[in-house]
Amino acid sequence: MARREDRAFYVHPLSVVRADRGWTQQNLVDVVARRLGNAGNGRQKAWRWEHRGVTPDRPSQLALAAELGVPPERVRQEPWPCWLPDGDPVRTDFGWTQPGSISALEDAVEHGMRDRRGFMKLTGAALVGLAEEWLRIEPSELAAAVRGGQVTHAFVDRLEDGVPRLRFLEAERGGLRARQLISAELGMVVEVLDSSSYTTEIGKRLFALAGELSRMAGWACFDAGLHAAAQRYWTAALHVAHAAGDRTMGANVLKSMSLQCYDAANHREALALARSAYEGAGQTTPRARAMFALREARAHAALGDPAACERLLGEAEHAISKSGPADEDPPWLGYFDGAEFWAQVGTCYLDLSRARHRSEHSAKAEAHLERTLQSLPRTKIRDRATYVTRRATAQAQLGELDHACHLLTEAIPLIQQAPSRRNTQHLLTARASLPLNKRDRRVRELDEQLTELELAS
Template sequence: MDDTLERAMPDRRGFMKLGGQALVLLAGQWLAEGIGPVVAALTGGRIDLPMVGELEAGLPRLRRMEAALGGPRARNLLHAELEMVTGILKEASYSDRVGQRLLVLSAELARLAGWSSFDSGLHTAAQRYWTSGLRAAHAAGDRALGANILKSLSLQCYDHNLFSDALALAAAAVDGAGEVTPRTSAMLLLRQARAAAACGNHAECDRLLTAAETQMAQTDASHDDPAWSGYFDPAEFHAQTATCHADLGRPKLAQRHYATALALMPAAKHRDLATYTIQHARTHTALGDADHAIHLLETAVPMITAAPSQRNITRAVAARAELPLLTRHPKVQRLDQLLATLSA
């Protein structure tokens, strides 16, 4: 964690450091290695359970802020929170139980810091946070949290068109998660389905979509879902399902699920609304309705402004490039002007 804190924040490279066999090996280690004991710090003050509880109580606020403000705005705050917890792990004394909870807390903060870096287009930094968070989750014995971090690494590979790596990481997340709630299972299965769709495996993707739908149908308030899975609601389920169908060349099915997702998604989730509005626009382009695609892309611009995201800017530019209209078309010119404000 200390090495990550030293190297991740100043990193400004927009490419991934790990790839191919290195990522697959990381996933294999996650499945195979044993869970070591938590070693208590030898010096420093004593940290008790109430103090850890106070630190943990800040996580919901941090998750909401990162989702609402976007990665570029939240990154420094998350790094600072992680630095504080890492310092406590290094210097304080505490029981094994307290140490385990501190490790889980640091793993989740590393996941969030990695996500904010990923959202900012800083991919080497994201990998540093995530691989450190994976080790912390492993040391704490929280396999579900580790699986969620592997899921993020899988999505990063997906964004870089490393689809076989994305599939290997997503499969490792599913296989290594242990006993999880139906919501968590559906979330992990859908990430694997997305990777299978990107690889062009129709049958495997459909199998995983069916399994995810079965798990999602069993989700209810009686299950003790981990707090980090709270974002995965019916809106997100439909949005992820839509992306699978879009990648498999099924724009009508994708369009139907994107429409459902956007109807269910809370208005405050600017970044997610922008993501799936852009993806919805791409289905309209694929079905020959360029005018409505332009309208949706214009709608997404203020959402990106409200929650800046380099990933969404890249998506919007890619969706614009797919439009069949000439650059001199008035609607396209207006859209280009709006997109230029994002790039600036």
């Protein structure tokens, strides 16, 4: 059971504003009404602003801004909800140096665990600019730091030995439960980097370890729906990967950031990040190149560009055919097996079907996702929930609504075993896309179980 503070989850900048001032949604509506000099409405208006993406009219925005002390010029210059005072920004202004990387890590460790914002803070030019800056800068040689005790290779070995356990824990138990342990481990490595002495070679290993732990912490937050915290950790991880001189690790961080944009339907930003990852990965293994090609292919698919998507799928298939033993790959690439490859291909066709409304794309998505689930190890519970849900969407696109409902029902106990706010949201989205109303016998029981799942998450 997650602790109470883990459930303080802000789905919208307005949620942060209300929490800071102790307002209920009715209080918010009353404040706006008082400023406008009218009788106001029920709390449903504020609920729609927070949960349904409804934009308040300009008078309501200006009234709220006046209550919050925000100048009206800012309301006119910035779109809703960007002008709301919703907490500290996610910093990106760290130097691409060893001290800058340590500062980025310290910022992530200090603020990441307390950041409950379930929405992205970095968007648009700031987000894409971070990727482009990383793509241009060449790593400088690490200088040995002389600040404390001498770090040995054996000590770093022990730190590295714990990473597979943390990966397994996050995949098995979900990001909300694992992120505290990952962040604690990261904090210890940051302390070693900041207060110890080590050779250039050991320094590179420490930075690489900190980069991977920061990426994992970001992924755990992303899985838990804590998107601003995820961006903090990933920004730090990108700087640290640069300090470690590891282009492939940096590309993997950008790949994760691209997926976050994809989930938020910011598809052009997702494409820019995925392209930077693919182009900037440097000398890496064929399996890694296949993974990066697939991430860019998914962004093109979401944008409805079948030609670019098919080209990248071809590049990914060619690369995976050249891959050698798994021990030649970076350790973090262990998840990318045959089942994952086919899952990503199937997702591309699923997105093309959404964008282009062509049944052949739905049929290809169904075939690839069925193949995925047949070969996916039973131990990968969270992944199975993800791909069962995607297959349900493919079945719905093919008009097989009974099978789609059955698959969505099948996903519920999997999410209960491996809790994931991300999977829960995907499941709710898939249900909402079914052309069935609540009175239909095929979805009555499903909807009851989904309501319980949503409340539990």
